[in-house]
Amino acid sequence: MVYDAAEATGLAPHAVNGVLRLVLIGMLAVGSFGLMSAVLRSAGIGRSGRHPAVVLYPMVLAATLVAGDHYSPITSYNVVLIGSVILMLAAALWVARDKDMVQRRLAWHEPVAMLGLGAVLAATYDLTYVAPPFVAAFVVARAAAGSSARQLLRMASVRRWTYLTAGFLAVFIPARIEIARRCSGSSCYVASDVELTTDVFGRTADRLLTGASPAGWRYTAGLLDRAGISFGFADLARNVLLIVLLAAVAFITVIAARNARGSLPVVSEDSVGWRRPAASLGALGAVTALLPALLVGLSRRTQEVRPQVGEAWRETIMVQVGWSLMATAALVCVFGIARKPGTARIAAALATAILGATMALTLLANARLTQVDRVTxxxxxxxxxxxxxxxxxxxxxxxxxxxxxxxxxxxxxxxxxxxxxxxxxxxxxxxxxxxxxxxxxxxxxxxxxxxxxxxxxxxxx
Known part of the structure; x- marks a missing residue:
């Protein structure tokens, strides 16, 4: 498809991949926003975007998307790696829709659709192996934000998830048995081999930390030093597009600050608590980050190569989505504690300014990786x-x-x-x-x- 598009447009294949990358990142952002807002919506807050955490989430996600390395999902194999995460986000949102978070009977076609979705997830890519527990975490987070454990067990979303998991296992189990049979007599792709050693814990922790923005900034700066080049904020001014993007960051920061202040009256009302939705969103973020980090931590390739903290790989973008949810949970806590109008306005201004600065640092880090590519x-x-x-x-x-x-x-x-x-x-x-x-x-x-x-x-x- 990429070759045909390049041939039809006259663009180089890597330019076509660049356009495709932007489209996929946009789809990822929509799915991540849907995940975050659904959890808060279950708690009765954030409706119509009337909560500072909802307003600021796009900035939070943008700040976390540090490419980090040449083999990051943002730079390589975009369709497979980013597409796998988009598929899992879509699956979670489809399994636990608003109308599924209540007790009701399933229509005849729902089990069939969920079985098929589970089979697709199992047949897509290694990364989608974490889909069933990830979707389960989303269902539980939505229920925990606004319902009780007793209500959870009766919800339609739980039955939909059960069928999805059954469809997943129906493909996953025989496929892994066949893969094991074929690989028993020959060498297979080492990155997909599971190695159960005590090193799993250290490698999983490293992969978890790699999804945090500061780790990506630091690693990219190291790549720049090893390449023997320098590139700072002043160098962004040499490129018209980068100037426009930096100006866009400043503009978005100003608009977001105004919108966050405009949503503060809802926060000051004590009609709903903030602790449960914050805890639910934070727990969902932790699970979203931990599952792919553990999957890669189990990889024989990871244990042999021992990639540095900040060196992005196939799982990093899903880990980054998890970090963005955890950061948003922290914002819910901040605005839940800062209830006085004056304090809340100060909190909104500070949070927006910090996010604007981190977006600029991420832009710089990704531009630096581009510079390293050009001299490699x-x-x-x-x-x-x-x-x-x-x-x-x-x-x-x-x-x-x-x-x-x-x-x-x-x-x-x-x-x-x-x-x-x-x-x-x-x-x-x-x-x-x-x-x-x-x-x-x-x-x-x-x-x-x-x-x-x-x-x-x-x-x-």
Missing amino acids: PLHAITSEMATAAIHFDPTESGNARRCRLIDDYTAILPNPRQWVSGPNVWSELDELMLSVQGIPYCDPVLHGGNKPANPEIEDAS
């Missing part, structure tokens, strides 16, 4: 290789240029096991170009009869 040869060559596949030059000189890109790529990663695109990237590119252009990506005959220097690549091609 591997990323530059990968982008050139993809662009050459779209703006395909069929001449002998064009073939020579593409073959040189393959040679440069091989020189950086001589061991095919290190290749981020797989050991047969050359043959894959050839197959793609033969299907759309009728000639290979790199014809070694036209390239002087030379193939990439690595003999394993030669055999694969």
Whole structure:
């Protein structure tokens, strides 16, 4: 799809991925906001956005979305990684809708739909393995925010979740048995292998901390230092778009401060408590962050590689959503305690200013990662290789240029096991170009009869 879109528009594939990334982040934001507002709505607060925590949540989420590394969901494999989290958010919101948080009989089609949804979640990706407990946590959080435990057991959402879990297990159990059977006699993807050791606790804690914004800021600054370049707030002024984004952060901060102050009268009313919704939202955030962190902490790859705190990977964006919910729960506490009008206005102004500053720091961190990418040869060559596949030059000189890109790529990663695109990237590119252009990506005959220097690549091609 990305290649076809790039071919139709003339944009490079990485540019198409950039547009797709923005769309997915927007969908993630909508789902995360729905999750947060549903919990507060169950408690009877935050209706129509009339609560400072609801008003400020978009800023909270934006501040947490630090890319953190080249293999973050924000930078790599967006559809699979961000899409998996979006699917789980959508599943939770569908299982526990407002009309499902009461006692009622299920319609005939609801069990069928939930069974199908569970099967889809089990068949999607490793990350969606945490979907059943995550959805359960959302159901419990909504009930705990405004109902009792006795009422929870009678709710339609609990029965809907039961069917979802049954559909999930119906696919998950035989699939994992078959995977174990096939992998017993051969080497499989180490990142999906589970390793039960005492190291799980330390790695899980590291992955949990990685989702916190300060860890991402610190790690990105370290990448900048190792690349030998400097990039600060003053450097943002060199790029028109970054100036616009920084100005947008300031504008959003001013508007959010005004809207937060405008929602303060509702907070001062003691018609509903704030402790239960704050505790429910905080607990949901903790579970949302802990589940994917534990999943990756169990990975043999994580225990062997030991990624640094702040080094983002496949689970990080879901952990960041969890941190955003916990931060919002803290805001509910702040505005629940600061009930006097004067104190509440000061709290709203301070909270908004802090969030505006953290958004700016996240913008800086993500811009820094972009700068590191630009001076990293591997990323530059990968982008050139993809662009050459779209703006395909069929001449002998064009073939020579593409073959040189393959040679440069091989020189950086001589061991095919290190290749981020797989050991047969050359043959894959050839197959793609033969299907759309009728000639290979790199014809070694036209390239002087030379193939990439690595003999394993030669055999694969």
